[in-house]
Amino acid sequence: MSIFHHNGGAVCAMIGKECAAIATDHRLGVGFQLISCQRPKVYQMGPKVCVGVTGLSTDAQTVYEKLKFRIKMYTLREDREISPKALTAMASAMAYERRFGPYFSAPVICGLNDKNEPYVNGMDSLGARGDENAPFIVDGTCDESLMGMCEALWKPDMNPDELAAVLEKCMANSLNRDCLSGWGMTIYVITKDGVSTREVQGTRMD
């Protein structure tokens, strides 16, 4: 099993009309054994920005904590919140610092900038960023299913409720087919009023 699949987990982010949403599963495992079903991989890093980190759990934790450090310093120095685009660049630079001994984890950034334009982006473990204008970003053990589901169901300019519903469908169907991720799901919807969190019931708990 690949090192990226050792602990399991999946994250998917999408943009809508002046809103963005990111969803995470809850599984933490060691190989095929389940350790915890209360480990979401998405963290709120600002009033309108969330970051999801998949991959090897220890590296995901470290990347999250290092990002928290750097974001705090940014906020104190510049006296303003970091934009998702700047956060992506920072995470990418941080990953490249470890080019020859990388973190086995890939952050996914999802948020609204200060003009309330939605932005999602992701990168691989070496810091290669994705498309700036991506409609959706997927990562994790079921990333291929997620990619297929998002491609089929995503359409532009969805309002927050529609976006949440589509995201839930994409995630639920992909997680249900994957034994290494799942065990619960949480969706974070980001609008100009902030981040609202919803734990989804009724997914397969296996």
Place this chain on the structure above:
Amino acid sequence: MSRRYDQSTTTFSPEGRLHQVEYAMEAINNAGTCVGIVDPNGNGIVLAAEKRVVSKLLAPSKISEKTYPIDDHICCLVAGFSSDAAILIQEARLGAQRYLYTYQEPVPVEQSVKSICNYKQSYTQFGGLRPFGVAFLFAGYDINNGFQLYQTDPSGNYSGWKATVIGQNNQAGKSILKTDYNETNLTPNNNNNENNNNNENPLTPSINLAIKILLKTMDSSTPDSSRFEITLLTKNKRDDNEVDVQYMKLNDKEIKYYLDGVVTEEEKKKKNEASTSSDI
């Protein structure tokens, strides 16, 4: 006589003094006054400062001149060279984040102060560099020790205070604190300043005391609200029993409100004294 022993930081004088460090402390006494008051009822800390450079031509700074946050639960007031302070504040911020990264807990206030003081001390003993010409008032909250106020000076010494004043005319400020700082005076209902509302911020008497001290230490008799910088550090208990420390800088309108209240009260007191003395 001290001329021979004051050129280098790392030389003691025959009387056992480090003159460079003492000269650095003199620099602080010319700086804008800073007042820190810990509310005796545990509601928070009031930090107030006099802004020195007020010219109409100065572009308004979004970031404040005297008060700086170090982390969510710690902030500081600066007296002395702003450029030296910027270096130390950056060190304090990095130190706080490093602690948070290692222990996943916010840094205890005293630890943060100690590490800055050790940094300052190394400039009085090694390298032939001059000391930092800055004194800080660090204010913060941690779960084990509640609200704390610390004063640091260029020598690297620090001390904890319930209330203190640094900068210009600090002796005048300290003498006011000696008489006016007590629990009865600083509890809202006991403080009969009718110029404030009844549903008041519990820190109001402390804010009023801080303003009163700054009025005494300032060299102008007609104070303008733009010369004051007032910051409050308070705490909210969250639903999950965690404590949220809030750092709130008062805006111009709020400062004016408290300032007017204090000025009116002072004038009333003067009139009362004048009228009673004429009864004799």
